[in-house]
Amino acid sequence: MPSHYSPFMDAPDLLILGALALGGFLWLSRGRGDDSGQTSAVDPREAARVAKTPNARSLVAKLEQDGKDMLVLYGSQTGTAEDYAGRLVKDAVKYGLHALALDPEDIDVEELAKVPATKLVVFVLATYGEGEPTDNAVALNEYLSQQYEEFRNADPDDKPLRNLHYAVFGLGNKTYELFNAMARNIDKWCTALGATRIGPCGEGDDDANMEEDFGRWRETVWPEFAQFYGINLAAEAAKAAAAGLSRSFTLVDHEEMPSIVYRGELGDRSHTTYDAKKPFMARIVATRELFSGKEVPVRNCVHVELDLTGSKLIYQPGDHLAIWPQNQQHDVDMLSLALELTHRLDNVFSLTSTDPAATKRHPFPCPTTYRAAFTHYLDIAVPPKPHILQAWLPHIADPATRAIYARLTGDKAAYAAEITDHHTTVAELLLKHPIVPPLPLDVVFESFTRIQPRYYSISSSPRYLGNPNRVHITATVLRYESTAKNKSVHGLCTRHLLDLHEQLQRDPAAAISVPVAIRHASFKLPRQNATPVIMIGPGTGVAPFRGFVQERCAIVAKAKSSTSAIPPAPLGDALLFFGCRHEQHDFLYASEWPEYLAQGGLTELITAFSRDTDKKVYVQHRLAEHGDRVWDLVRKGAHVYVCGDARNMARDVHWWFVEAAMTRGGLSEEKAERFVKDMRTKGRYLEDVWA
Template identity: 35%
Template sequence: MNDLVRPMDLIPESAPFSPEQRSWLNGFFSGLVLPETGGVTPLSPQENAAVLGGDPADDGEAPWHDQTLALDARMALAAGRPLRRRMMAAMAQQDCGQCGYTCETYADALAEGRDARLNLCAPGGKDTARMLKTLAAESKGAPAPAATTTMTPTTTAAPGTTRDTPARAILLSRRRLNREGSAKETWHVEFDLSASDLSYRAGDSFGIFPRNEPGLVDQIIAMLGASHVTPVRGRTLREVLLSDVSLSPAPDRLFELLSFLTGGATRDRARRLAQGEDPDGDAAQLDVLATLQKFPQARPHPEAFVEALDPLQPRLYSISSSPRAAPGRLSLTVDAVRYVVGRRKRLGVASTFLAERLAPGETLPVYVQAAHGFALPENPATPIIMIGPGTGVAPFRAFLQERAAIGAQGKNWLFYGHQRAAHDFFYADEFEAMKATGLLTRLSLAWSRDGAEKFYVQDRMRQAGREIWAWLAEGAHLYVCGDASRMAKDVERTLVDIVAEFGARSADEAIAYVAGLRKAGRYQQDVY
């Protein structure tokens, strides 16, 4: 075997990786280059021994565990690692718990054959499911790629503490948070937990099991040419489509089924869609109904059709209340998702279920997902900085209620933003009251549509950079909640710039400082 080598700078600084990730990749790819190329210096025997202290294929590090990285970048970071580590890299890296695991433990369960469900990573969507299917095929004992496989929980958990053992909650009420004229539709939704013995902490998430929109279900049944009462899985077809299966997006198994029922060029298009290709440029828009409309000559049997669909997954929402402030109750802050594709209106399954289809007084299955590394500091005197635009403010309302209930002496600073101050200032009266009492030390607001130029929370952070640095120097914890792909990235870049400017650090030192905050639990994210 060739001696290990010192890494070359093979990955450019412009590549979308952190310094730690770039260093790891340089080391990995340098190991593929022979010393004879002249660009690599062999390590000494002592250095070899230090590096080879464990299994080099699985050193316990997970440089891909970063929700801001694209799938291909994560897979590159996991190249050469054991199957379970590459499966972990395929996850969305949010540790949201929606799958019932963390990203690492879900990957372990798949690799070890303890769970056969390859489609539980809701944030990762079809891309993650396809990558897991590819990876699972590497191992003889790997889980089968069946989309509807279910597993029996290995332990009996208390009702409401896992997705596999839901409890029941009652919808108490909902009220719209946007004022008239807003371009958004956001709801404050209240639940009664008193009959379920559910408990939660500020920072946790609430899992709900929604039902599909009845009009969409009826259209699909009509496209199948079937009856509402056709027996499927011991129930009626309509009942199964309402509660058991996902109707968006169309899964690969549905395309596979349709390819068997068609011929010629149509069969080829269905097969290519099943393989992740996009022959007609419309793959991203194909939910189940649109797929049936695209292949009208195919009329699958209802039982085969249902088995080709993915199970309807629960949805997680950040809890926007503290149990100390409202015992036996829980609230969510929910954006109702509505959009148009072509001439057809599409609806967010869970958000519109909560906004309009679930009536006050009705019950629904729910569970509490304990937060993974997203909680208030143990010391109530520790100052906190909270950055949560839009519905990202939800857990910070809970944090503030919790701090008020326990009489925490630590300072509290909230950054909140949305489109327009007159229409989209959620919980304005509450936050202004908290500011008046001194609970909310600072309230920094950003409105993206009120001026000639768009202005976001990260812009407000830059304006207050000196004070943010002063709070961090005092030991403040910083929290971010909201969109992972854009907002969270921009906030982190801004934070690095603030540390560099006001902490008198180089760019690399500022990046290392922020990484240190994260490692110490002082920089926490709840992103999606």
């Protein structure tokens, strides 16, 4: 084991810490930094705990607390990197090391320069946007990029991270142009700032098999970590195993009703700011089904209008709305049955981290009821990954049952046949292969990740609606057959939105709210109204363009009503390329486009119906047909916007522009690619795409 480092802190540090502790306490009291601050009152025990913590944001203090050997900083938007960070911490525990996973937003990133040379900082970072950091890693990204600019050419002795030892695993998707940009940049910057990387930089590809990429990287880096710490992995694992199973959480059933019980609420109207860590409960004011006719198989696309009154949230067309879904009652009932909790669903319990240094004391708001945890907090409707089943094995007493589960963890084909192909959930698995005596509940709860928000491209303009508090989204309901064709699987959030729509159809006066947050994006109309725009959005990809076109209609209306002596600059042309399967079934907002054309917000709508003729017609075919016009607008400085499917459509459209630059612009392939790349760099070719 490494020797633990240096005196805890010197006097000036302690003074600063005192001030920071107060600041940190006040900051946390506002409810940021811990997800339990979601009811109207601050949990007094939580406040007391934070007050006792030397400095809730100090990286160094966290390292020194309990003699941590490793910190894992995760940049995560939808939870995968956070989950991986947790798994690295578990690896560390297995090898007798002390480790802690941290959200970089919860710490002072400048303290990376103060991390002692005996410790290891592991970055587990997803890439978002177009090669950008996740929201929670923005400050980390900014800090390291600034340091890089300032110190990249400094003498080795002056490099600020010369003591830092780090490792890095990136989560990305090769579908995106800037694959794993975040991990690659952080690695480059850390090295240039004098830090030493331990092990290779890992890169996971969500388009292939991220789980396997992560598994391979762990197998490679752990021996290197062992060398760094001077430990023998096998010996440490044997020691830790002999010392007994370590648990990440303690579960306590509350016999008496605590003063605060979380029942799934994620928004709190007594707080004045709302964001992804503190969503706002927005009332759904209207919904409608956008698909029509009898398409087989049945598909749904729900238009949802929400009210942000009281949230102080503002948005512009091009931004995203995050929505937190909840589980289906059927899945809650099934899990309760599998865990023999049906009669205790409304009992109150708390799940608390066994690590006192953890910033997230509870994995979800606690105390809470089992019903609330299963409905609102835990992602219970997804199949358990093999490492989850692996973690169950030591808790399965019966050898025959243990053999069944061991096979699922060790045999890929068995796992696929039993779990993946049938989309088997934890509840279904436990009902099929009961574990007697049952697994400890804290172990079961660790099997689930927290329900993550889903993002939707906002499909309205507040100016056009004349109401800054109204926001619209357009959600296609995800539904597919399991590989074994025995189960129809629904997307969690879109199924929930469909249910809410149906509920409102039955009872239009029903008061229904969902937790939401706004994510500001760089997908925006040009600053100059005169700049032409070319919008390409098949399917749900048309969502942000409804917002763009509405916004332009509002600009036209304002210009018409203006009494100013100076006439406003004319609006540039706006072409919209929209594609769907059938004109009669999924032509989104078909009745609205003529109005926008008449109002002058849209110059031309060009449609591609892919399944109405023998030959597929896609938006890129229409781009080709209108190539002269499109290219003319590009030459005049048009901004190109692409939204929707990242995997195929966005790539094909990108290539259409490269080819146009060759055939119409007379450029070589290399120069044409550079031309489109330049458009991207200059913010003239923007994508809002998802895989």
